[in-house]
Amino acid sequence: MSDQGVKVAVRCRPFNQREKDRGAKLIIDMNGAMTTIQNPETPNEEPKKFTFDFSYWSHDGYNEKDDGYLEAQPGSKYSSQRRVFEDLGQGVLDNAFKGFNCSLFAYGQTGSGKSYSMVGYGNNKGIVPITCDELFKAIEAGDKATKYEVTFSMLEIYNEQVRDLLSKDNPKGGLQVRQNPKLGLFYVVGLKKVAVGSYAEIDKRTQEGTANRTVASTNMNATSSRAHTVVTITFDQISKNEAGEETKKSSVINLVDLAGSERADSTGATGDRLKEGANINKSLSALGNVISALADLSGGKKKVMVPYRDSVLTKLLQNALGGNSKTVMIAALSPADINYDETLSTLRYADRAKKIKNKAVVNENPLD
Numbered sequence: 001m002s003d004q005g006v007k008v009a010v011r012c013r014p015f016n017q018r019e020k021d022r023g024a025k026l027i028i029d030m031n032g033a034m035t036t037i038q039n040p041e042t043p044n045e046e047p048k049k050f051t052f053d054f055s056y057w058s059h060d061g062y063n064e065k066d067d068g069y070l071e072a073q074p075g076s077k078y079s080s081q082r083r084v085f086e087d088l089g090q091g092v093l094d095n096a097f098k099g100f101n102c103s104l105f106a107y108g109q110t111g112s113g114k115s116y117s118m119v120g121y122g123n124n125k126g127i128v129p130i131t132c133d134e135l136f137k138a139i140e141a142g143d144k145a146t147k148y149e150v151t152f153s154m155l156e157i158y159n160e161q162v163r164d165l166l167s168k169d170n171p172k173g174g175l176q177v178r179q180n181p182k183l184g185l186f187y188v189v190g191l192k193k194v195a196v197g198s199y200a201e202i203d204k205r206t207q208e209g210t211a212n213r214t215v216a217s218t219n220m221n222a223t224s225s226r227a228h229t230v231v232t233i234t235f236d237q238i239s240k241n242e243a244g245e246e247t248k249k250s251s252v253i254n255l256v257d258l259a260g261s262e263r264a265d266s267t268g269a270t271g272d273r274l275k276e277g278a279n280i281n282k283s284l285s286a287l288g289n290v291i292s293a294l295a296d297l298s299g300g301k302k303k304v305m306v307p308y309r310d311s312v313l314t315k316l317l318q319n320a321l322g323g324n325s326k327t328v329m330i331a332a333l334s335p336a337d338i339n340y341d342e343t344l345s346t347l348r349y350a351d352r353a354k355k356i357k358n359k360a361v362v363n364e365n366p367l368d
């Protein structure tokens with residue numbers, strides 16, 4: 001068994017056009033493991049300090065290559081997509097091969113860089129595609145006597161309803177979430193789980209799923225999804241042990257791009273959009289409560305109820321958060337003074353997640 005905390009990473013993006021147009025000021029700094037944030041209203045006060053397992057400065061210090069890839073200028077502290085993959089994605093891969101469940105989720109306000117880190121844009125591929133690509137490369141190079149099986153599924157949680165992104169006809173009201181009586185874990189009834197044999201197949205399925213997402217525009221970011229997107233990859237390795245018996249090592253990999261963490265009122269939402277915002281907050285505030293409860297438990301507090309059942313998101317992430325999983329959270333930060341309140345709340349959220357200790361075990365069982 002491996003008793004290990006949730007690993008938390010923070011990443012600070014460049015200014016966007018809107019911030020540049022408004023003459024935004026930089027209020028984030030990173031030095032080694034330390035991230036600081038300056039309250040723009042009290043510039044003479046000491047900035048607030050946080051430390052995390054990984055700190056990625058991606059605000060400046062990069063060159064754009066001909067193919068659009070952003071790479072670090074020599075000597076700069078800029079963290080490229082490759083660098084982030086090498087720390088976070090490679091760890092996921094290594095653990096998956098060992099038979100641990102793994103989860104990676106991205107938290108932050110809309111426009112802060114969650115999808116950039118997870119999925120990426122153009123040639124700046126994010127952790128998810130690079131990890132999938134490397135998974136199949138490792139399988140190719142792997143033990144020929146081992147049988148490898150990979151499946152892929154993709155869902156979104158929108159207004160507390162689950163939609164299968166690999167399915168064209170989702171039932172009205174969404175798919176049901178049920179609890180497995182034996183394992184105690186929640187699962188989505190009837191979710192499509194497709195076998196994949198190459199990175200190209202995963203890529204095709206991801207594009208299919210992305211096209212099926214619910215896209216609603218808000219004032220804050222016209223193209224951003226207001227839903228939580230969950231990609232699940234199962235990875236099984238079947239081989240013979242020394243006694244000649246077949247055994248199976250299994251790993252479930254959850255890759256979660258969360259909806260924007262901002263409060264509904266800051267996006268100017270009304271009507272249907274407001275209801276949507278309230279529900280998004282329901283899932284995210286439930287996630288916050290689960291994180292707090294788990295942090296208390298890990299801190300030695302007794303008799304803490306972990307409220308997984310309060311939202312669809314926390315039901316599905318139960319194992320990823322407080323159970324049998326090696327978990328990484330990446331908190332995406334805006335560099336700009338105009339987002340101070342949201343960025344500070346993201347840093348506090350990430351700081352609480354750091355305190356969670358999971359107990360991940362290798363999933364290895366004889367085949368029956």
Ligand code: ADP
Nearest residue numbers: 013014058109110111112113114115116121224
């Ligand atoms: P979110 O998914 O949190 O809503 P995005 O990932 O879509 O936000 O990022 C918003 C914008 O910022 C995108 O145009 C993206 O290309 C840019 N961006 C985000 N993170 C980075 C980064 N680390 N380096 C360069 N550009 C980034």
Ligand code: MG
Nearest residue numbers: 114115224225
């Ligand atoms: Mg996004």
